[in-house]
Amino acid sequence: MFEKTRLRTENLALLLLILTPIFYIIGSLFANLSILLLFVFYLLIEPKNKFLILLKKYKFYLIFAFLILLINILNSENSNLSTIKGVAFFRYILFGISLSFLINFISKKNIKIYTKFLVLLILFLVFDSFLQFFLKKDIFGFSYIETYKRITGPFGDEMIIGSYLLNIGFLSLSFLNYFYKIEMKYNIFLFLLISITILFTGERSAFLSAIYFFALVFLISREKKMIFLIGFILIILSTLLIKN
Secondary structure: HHHHHHHHHHHHHHHHHHHHHHHHOOHHHHHHEOOOOOOHHHHHOHEEEEEHHHHOOOOOOHHHHHEEEHHHHOOOOOOHEEEEEEEHHHHHHHHHHHHHHHHOOOOHHHHHHHHHHHHHHHHHHHHHHHHHHHEOOOOOOOOOOOOEOOHHHHOOOOHHHHHHHHHHHHHHHHHHHHHOOOOOOHHHHHHHHHHHHHHHHHOHHHHEEEEEEEEHHHHHHOHHHHHHHHHHHHHHHHHHHHOO
């Protein structure tokens, strides 16, 4: 009986993990709903005292974040708007706690299923982005924003697909390397594919973040030759693309 309950709970956790990146594509309402669902699931499964212990452990970081928020509100021209946005920021802390719990809660087998799903999602978004770039419309009929020369993919009029690929794409790569130990050639291909797609989206901040990410990985990774090669190829391709 316990094993069946555990299996059902774990399958529900896997479902929530899979739905979360999809909800972020659908829109902000569903993105916030996913955070709420993850946190409710976390509270129902994790003993309450552990959550309190976690809060005590990171209380200084939370206090620091609260002080930054308070300073921002006091110095803002629109304090009401700053308060709403500042309070809303804390939902990402809850999201991080809940997501970390779920990844550790489910079995390695289900994590591998989740990893495969993430990779397929990224490949689909890359395909959809280039389809929109070359044909001026993506699979869902969303048009390329000619005015700003921007790709939006399935996000419609929201120009955030580059940031999405930056976050979810490199998360997928980390899971692939941790659970599947993929070969260097696949790492190079996926690194370049995600980065070049981000460049094509026209999101400069997301692309610069990718460059910073490469620099950080180069400092901490043992595969310095691989990261250097990826960075060198990326710089050359980026220079040619930007020039054109």
